[in-house]
Amino acid sequence: MGSVALDDVETPSGKAERILGGAATFGCVAASRFVKPEMVGIVGDDFPEQHIRLFEECGVGTTALEKKTGKTFHWEGRYHENMIHRDTLLTELGVFEDWLPQIPESLRSMPYLFLGNIHPELQLHVLKQMSNVKLVGCDTMNLWINIARDELAEVISKVDVLIINDEEARMLTEKVSLSLAAKEILEMGPSVVIVKRGEHGATVHSRDRLFFCPALPIDHVADPTGAGDTFAGAMMGFLAKTGNTEFSDICRGVVMGTVLASFCVEDFSLNRLIHVDDRQMEDRRKMLEDMVKA
């Protein structure tokens, strides 16, 4: 569940307009490498039919993708030279503005749920509709830490796996040490916290375990947009495929998330991601495995 967007993105590598984006887009397409996910989102009547077809070709279910008169969520952003920080130039919520996500009856007993980065109240609203969830993953962002901290804390108390980046983890806990920050977030409720560290990789924290997954070396990042959503979607898809939710399964999911995110950033929108074959995925997974062997 998350945004489906038409983005204008400018990075040091180039510029693209009205390209397919949004957390649900990247997350579901990544998850579709492992399972047949259902996308929960909303688009306007300006949303190109070809994008819907693309979702379906990828095996992404669109039963819960609402179509409504109005404009699709539109984001315009420009990345800094470091490819980490970015300025939002424009956000037009469109049909997203008063969206109250409804999970169709047929999907309410699905076992794996990922709450993409939207207002924590909407994340709670979705969570309450699900009746049989085995594992709930969740993403968030600095905005909600600043303006909806209490609601966010409630969401965090109800999820199994929180995915958060290093800056957000520090902001949420006011701890400098990421290790301490992760411990404090674990106290808030989740059994696992995944801290994304950009080009340095990601760490998976539980009360008694710690796993470090490096990032793959990428010489030329074209566009980092969607990397975090791709990471999360691939991890959730991998877990759903295995059917297990042990710490070690989550770690292996993080490895696959890292692999797919590494492809995502090599081009704008889904351009690279949808052309990745199993062999290329396995090559990068193997590379990650070899990278930590002394």
Next chain:
Amino acid sequence: MGSVALDDVETPSGKAERILGGAATFGCVAASRFVKPEMVGIVGDDFPEQHIRLFEECGVGTTALEKKTGKTFHWEGRYHENMIHRDTLLTELGVFEDWLPQIPESLRSMPYLFLGNIHPELQLHVLKQMSNVKLVGCDTMNLWINIARDELAEVISKVDVLIINDEEARMLTEKVSLSLAAKEILEMGPSVVIVKRGEHGATVHSRDRLFFCPALPIDHVADPTGAGDTFAGAMMGFLAKTGNTEFSDICRGVVMGTVLASFCVEDFSLNRLIHVDDRQMEDRRKMLEDMVKA
């Protein structure tokens, strides 16, 4: 070879005055866990005799530690809240100012040399005195990249292993991607580049190999001073002990460097480092090994 200093250090964890510091100090004491290193440095007549005794108790040779009338190098620094950035409040070079390092005849055929972070011209001067070096490691800093780039490039062209942090690697190469930056530095001469990434760990780059060593999770950093020198010294000491200089040996050296640096930052000066026993070292080495197992 490097500085031997009496430092005033202030961090968010506390403050200490006239404490034993300097690259040669941390580097040699760390290396002494594996071999009997020789310290090349200079101190003034204000340098406490007890520090010399400490070096000797650790098994650090002081034949090439010059004593001269005048003041020992003195640095005063204050760390920011993030424990990464710091402000230098005062630097008094003292006897360090016109030091021209002389390697005694008896030490000129030692097989392993580490050039601590001093002016590249002095690093070259030391390197030229050595007659039989099997492996040369080298550190540097942003200052030399800014004011002595040509001399630094000459040093880099003559060393086997360059150790550099992420910010310096970007500054030296003007590349945003650390992967690309490392490739460019390899083009300058070294067969191996080690990029230190602070709390995210370190990467070891050669023309055809890449190794990622995570950092150990440290909840409470007391003082980061000397962590990089400890890392380098332990790596060099480990290599000297094994007698091998293959990529995989350097990687295992980086693991031991990471282990010893994790102790170094837990207290000021050498306070923690000199009390670490083999069992504690092995526990952390094992923890690093387990951290990358999915």
